[in-house]
Amino acid sequence: MRLLREIAGHEQIIRALLNALLHDRVGHAYLFAGPEGVGKATTALAFAGALLCEGADRGDACGRCRACRQFEHANHPDFHWVRPAGSSIKIEQIRGIQRKVMFRSYQGGRKVIIIEQAEAMTAEAANCLLKTLEEPPDETVFVLLTALPQALPATVLSRCQQYIFKLIPFHELASLLNKQHGLAREEARLLAALSGGSPGKALAYVSGSFQKRRDAAVRLTVLLQEAGALEALAEAERMSKNRDEALGLLEMLACWYRDLLIWQETGEAGLLFNPDQINALKKGAGYFETGRLVGIIEIIAKAKNKILANANMRLVLEVLFLRLAGGMSGTQTDLEVNQWD
Numbered sequence: 001m002r003l004l005r006e007i008a009g010h011e012q013i014i015r016a017l018l019n020a021l022l023h024d025r026v027g028h029a030y031l032f033a034g035p036e037g038v039g040k041a042t043t044a045l046a047f048a049g050a051l052l053c054e055g056a057d058r059g060d061a062c063g064r065c066r067a068c069r070q071f072e073h074a075n076h077p078d079f080h081w082v083r084p085a086g087s088s089i090k091i092e093q094i095r096g097i098q099r100k101v102m103f104r105s106y107q108g109g110r111k112v113i114i115i116e117q118a119e120a121m122t123a124e125a126a127n128c129l130l131k132t133l134e135e136p137p138d139e140t141v142f143v144l145l146t147a148l149p150q151a152l153p154a155t156v157l158s159r160c161q162q163y164i165f166k167l168i169p170f171h172e173l174a175s176l177l178n179k180q181h182g183l184a185r186e187e188a189r190l191l192a193a194l195s196g197g198s199p200g201k202a203l204a205y206v207s208g209s210f211q212k213r214r215d216a217a218v219r220l221t222v223l224l225q226e227a228g229a230l231e232a233l234a235e236a237e238r239m240s241k242n243r244d245e246a247l248g249l250l251e252m253l254a255c256w257y258r259d260l261l262i263w264q265e266t267g268e269a270g271l272l273f274n275p276d277q278i279n280a281l282k283k284g285a286g287y288f289e290t291g292r293l294v295g296i297i298e299i300i301a302k303a304k305n306k307i308l309a310n311a312n313m314r315l316v317l318e319v320l321f322l323r324l325a326g327g328m329s330g331t332q333t334d335l336e337v338n339q340w341d
């Protein structure tokens with residue numbers, strides 16, 4: 001099991017939680033808010049482990065006692081995890097939890113309930129939870145996780161100690177991926193960049209076939225440099241079939257063009273996200289004027305935002321790829337980015 005003190009990043013939050021544990025000043029309800037993949041659930045789990053541990057070590061879980069072993073094997077009877085059933089968390093789910101926390105804990109210690117995507121509670125469910133938070137049962141700790149705290153009723157928010165999880169700075173995340181997860185330094189840097197500071201997202205890239213996807217992105221840039229309109233459109237159609245894949249590809253493309261720009265401007269391999277691709281980058285950098293690279297990076301970011309806002313994906317990719325096509329000509333320096341707003 002992951003201990004609180006082993007969690008990288010979020011030092012202030014971890015310190016506050018450990019302090020509360022150590023000095024027996026644990027609250028009844030916590031809200032962990034912050035972007036997806038930033039470490040809210042990981043921290044909540046480690047916190048739950050520490051709350052349930054029977055032989056706590058400086059506030060943190062010991063990792064060895066009966067409770068820790070049960071927790072590690074996901075069969076601690078006083079620990080409950082609530083997540084949306086379908087698209088929402090229903091009142092029946094909260095009532096089920098209420099029944100469980102009404103009585104003494106099975107093992108005489110605390111009861112811990114984590115509510116994932118708490119913003120997905122229906123109004124009735126939130127109201128029902130509020131009643132419990134207003135008269136909290138003894139030795140019961142709720143941890144609500146959400147990326148959208150503003151979507152929770154103010155009455156629920158006001159009952160919780162709130163912790164805001166922030167994205168992890170690039171260098172910190174790169175070093176974390178390198179040291180804790182054993183990634184090569186170059187890969188750690190690239191994944192830190194691609195994930196935008198979210199360890200969960202970075203690790204999801206690791207589990208996917210990262211290298212294959214990066215190669216596909218590089219191939220696409222080369223193809224587009226030489227492509228005519230028909231090839232660009234065909235590529236857009238192909239890519240528009242899978243939203244997650246398309247979004248991942250756009251992030252990789254943006255990093256690639258960013259590297260071309262950095263190489264052109266500084267010639268510093270140490271600043272690149274793809275330092276292992278230095279030869280391809282040197283070659284690619286010669287194709288573009290600086291202004292065009294800046295424009296390309298901007299239109300990729302816009303395309304990504306449009307897809308995230310559920311615009312027609314094929315249309316967005318068609319427009320993007322047509323604009324990226326023919327990089328050599330130099331006649332498209334002005335990408336008229338503003339027309340696309």
Ligand SMILES: [Zn+2]
Binds near residue numbers: 056068
């Ligand atoms: Zn323990």
